[in-house]
Amino acid sequence: MPNNNEYTIYICEGTGCVSGKSHEIRLALEHKIAEQGLNNVKVDFTGCHGFCEQGPIAIIEPNEIFYTRLTINDVDEIVQSHIMEGKPVERLFFKDPISNRSIPYYRDINFYRKQQRIILRNCGHINPEKIEDYIEREGYNALKKVLGQMTSLQVIEEIKQSGLRGRGGAGFPTGMKWEFCQKEQSDIKYMICNADEGDPGAFMDRSIMEADPHTVIEGMTIAAYAIGAGEGYIYIRAEYPLAVKRLRIALQQSENMGFIGDNILGSEFSFKIHVNEGAGAFVCGEETALMASIEGKRGMPRPRPPFPAQSGLWGKPTTINNVKTLATVPVIINKGSEWYSKIGTDKSKGTAVFALTGKISNSGLVEVPMGMTLREIIYDIGGGLIGGKDFKAVQNGGPSGGCLPASALDLPVDYERLAAAGAIMGSGGMIVVDSQTCMVDLAKYFLSFTQEESCGKCVMCREGTLQMLKILEDIIEGNGKEEDIDLLLELAKAVQAGSLCALGGTAPNPVLTTIRYFRDEYEAHIKEKRCPALVCKNLINFYILPDKCQGCGICKRGCPVDAISGDKRMIHIIDQNKCIKCGNCLDVCPERFNAVTKVSGEKLQVPQEPIAVGSWQNSESEEKL
Amino acid sequence: MATTISSVLNQHSRDRRNLIPILQKVQEKEKYLSPASISEISGYVGISENDVYSVASFYSQFRFTKPGEHTVKVCLGTACHVRGGARVLETVERELKIKPGETTADGKYSLETVACIGACALAPTMVLDNEVQRSMTPQKVVDLLKSRNKAENDAK
Structure with missing residues (x-):
């Protein structure tokens, strides 16, 4: 029976899904649909849904059927079964990790169901390269309202009432920040969007700019109107090429439609936005360093006061807001501060x-x-x-x-x-x-990051973090001393006190909290020379269990340093002096044998050299295993 | 006299605020910042070579030696770290026999590390040229580099 429904297939083309070839999947879908002569189907793309692990993702309207982990090979079946026969492809549904049930609809997936998406409201639902899609979802209404009906002071008051706090991390009240800058008398003021999302492990700013760039532009323009800025900069990481591309497209579209540029929407207000690509310095997320970088200098922080609101970019009053803060602004203007302030807790709204x-x-x-x-x-x-x-x-x-x-x-x-x-x-x-992560190693990971990214201006941040790092390395390598924990705590205090900006001020946090909550792991490394998570290389050993090894030789072939000896049907042996602890043998040993193990702080009894499978007898080793 | 980077320089006004964008564009074109480029940029913007170098060396994006034909960037972000990013890096180091910041003797591959590419849900990741490779394992690294080499040899 021919299926006459109208369908729209939205393919995610955020960074994550693109790496899974979602662009090629979209082209294949378009090709297949044209080939079949179907004229009831539209294919379009969106930005990031934020569920990248399940990618490439597609949503098919009507009913928002949610497909996950697509490949090019799924295209024919989707078109044949879902579009032509009206039968969605069940094997592509999301599988709930707890109930193991397949869930067809976007709205029923727990991951999304319990979220309240305000900042990410449009992400995954619009084509980020079409301004019309944004406008259809109330886009630029807030800007129209602000320019048509509100004074700059009213805008600031509205944001203050909403309780919005900076989403960049520090949580400073946004309305107050704007007010400081608005009060300054100056012919030139600047509005900066901080899109230098440098924290490893964070990618929300990237997703927003890739999926909904216009909301950032709209929020930024409203902020500029509130403080009285005529020029703005978006400072964005160069590591986010797709976000940069989409922002530039959005800026062009926005200018063409008169939402930025001269005399916006026929008003007296003019605002121009530049895009500056960061060059890979974490410290440039700090506002004074960021401004130095825009000015073409080394991105090093300076003491505050004067605050950017008084003396910012090129000495002019400047406001700097994070991407998420600005993405929230249009919603607050549209729905009102009262609505917004009801979300969240007493002191943290939204x-x-x-x-x-x-x-x-x-x-x-x-x-x-x-x-x-x-x-x-x-x-x-x-x-x-x-x-x-x-x-x-x-x-x-x-x-x-x-x-x-x-x-x-x-x-x-x-x-x-x-x-x-x-x-x-x-x-x-x-x-x-989980239990496979060593907390000492994790603390070292973070500290080596901040140590490397320290700009070097403050001695304690530059040298103190280095000393802390060396102590952590000692502990991890099994050379820790009992007094090391106290020394770390003492140095941490000094680094916090002796650093100008938040980079140094907060760099010891991962060390401090891991000592506070996981002190026993530090002590195991120091006193017992044992890594409970089996991570720290100097403290672990790999063994082939003689009672389980079947002599298949897979581990031997996979060993990059030829540390494994043994022939067919012989129990294999790892030469502990040669082993670099890469863990490959553990990975490749077939699950049905499970013959490779990793231990810390103990020595297992194994044969000295390869012997025939089945000939190993050692009561001591059996007890231990 | 027109040089290879004149066309890049001419797109920007001679203003210090354009220094980083100029460095980025020159590197995009030349793949790295050579002493000759630094000198020319210094002359164009009107600040000393020392000053240009001090800015360029501050930012990890800029390179001062010629990179290989292909670049492998291994992500060492937190999500990648807890899911085995270090093992991915070790494998690349072993396969290519170079350390981060180095280029193979045949000039084919350069190895870099990156603090986070923002694709944390796909961890551990690496970027080969401009393609993000997801959920990497040591074995996948070996296979990927092998298949690339084979494809290139076949093309020849």
């Missing part, structure tokens, strides 16, 4: 976007009202840990943030409560780890 990643089942972008507990985010939305493993810790806020243990799972997430627990909201990175 929603927060987290990049939920690591050992979590549903990796992706999550937007929830402030005050939701970590447990709800990680288990209800995130679907718990991969393979149902036990939760060990969640790292919040990137290199400036902290690691929280299981006892913090019922903590409602907002600015104050995260800070009290030792973490920060920060950029919203939320990395979940």
Whole structure:
């Protein structure tokens, strides 16, 4: 029976899905549909849905059927079965990691169902390269309202009433920030959008700019109107080429339609936006460093005051807001501050976007009202840990943030409560780890990042973090001393006190929180020379279990340094002196044998050299295993 | 006298604020910043070579040696780290026999690390030329580099 429904197929073309060849999938779909002569189907693309792990993603209207992990080979079946016969392809539905049920509709997927998407409202629902799509969803209405009906002071008052706080991490009230700049008398003022999303593990700003660039432009233009700026800069990471491309397209479209440029919408207000690509310096996320970079200098922070509101870019009053803050502004103007201030907690209003990643089942972008507990985010939305493993810790806020243990799972997430627990909201990175992550190694990971990214201006940040890093390296290599933990704590205090900007001020946080909540792991490394998570190379060994090895030789062939000896049907042996602990043998040993193991702090009894399979007898080793 | 980078320079006014965009465009064209380019940029913008170099060396994007034909960037972001990014890097190092920042002797591959490419849900990732490779394992690294080499040899 011919199917006469009208269909629209939306393919995600965010960075994640594009890496899964979603662009080619869209072209193949278009080709197939043309080939079949179907004229009831439209194919279009969207930006990031935030559920990148399930990508490439497609949504088919009507009913928002949600397809995951598409490949080019699925195209024929989608067209044949779903479009021509009206039977959606069940094997491409999302599989809930907990119930294991296939879920056809977007709205029924737990990952999305429990979110409240304000900042990400358009992400995945519009074509980011078409301004008409944005306009259809109330786009630029807020700008029209502001220019037509509101004074700059009224705009600031509205934002103040809403309780909006900066989403870049520090959480400073946005309305107040605007007010400081508005009050300054100056012929020139600047409005900057900070899109230098440098925190490893955070990608919400990228997603927003790729999926909904116009909302950033609209929010920024409203902010510029409020403070009285005629020129603006978007400072964006060069590592985000797709976001840069879409922003530039959006700016051109917006200018063509008169939403930016001279005499916007016939008003007296003019505003021009430039795009500056960052050049790979994490410290440029700090506002004074960012401005130095736009000025063509080394991006090093300077003391404040004077604050940017008084003396910012080229000495002129300047406001700097994060992408998410600006993306929220049009919604507040459209729906009103009263509506917005009802969302969230007492002191933290609205929603927060987290990049939920690591050992979590549903990796992706999550937007929830402030005050939701970590447990709800990680288990209800995130679907718990991969393979149902036990939760060990969640790292919040990137290199400036902290690691929280299981006892913090019922903590409602907002600015104050995260800070009290030792973490920060920060950029919203939320990395979940299980028992296979070593907390000392994780602390070292973050510290080596901040140490490398320290601009070098403040001695404590430059040298103090280096000393802390060396101590952590010692501990990890099995050379830790008992007094090291206290020394780390002392140095941490000095680094916090002796640094000009937040990079140094917060760099010790990962070390401090891991010591606070996982001190036993530090002690195991130092006192027992043991890494409980079996991560730190100097403290672990790989063994081939003589009672399980069947002499298949797969591990031997896969060993990159020829550290494994043995022939067919012989028990294989790892030469511990040669082994570089790459773990390849453990990966490749067939599951039915499971003969390779990793241990720390113990020595296993194995034959000295290869012997025939089945001839090994050692009571001691059996006891241990 | 027109040089290879004149066309890039002429698109920008001689203003310090254009220094980083100029450096980026020159690197895009030349693949790296040679001493000759630095000198020419210095003359064009009207600031000393030292000053140009001090800015360029501050930002990790800029290279001062010629890179290989292909660039492998291994992501060492947090999500990649907890899902085995270090093993991916080790494997690339072993396969190509170079360390981050180096280029293979035949000039074919350069290896770089990157702090985060923002594709955390696909961790661990690496970028070969401009293509993001998702959910990497040591074995996938080996296979990928092998298949690239084979494809290139076949093309020849």
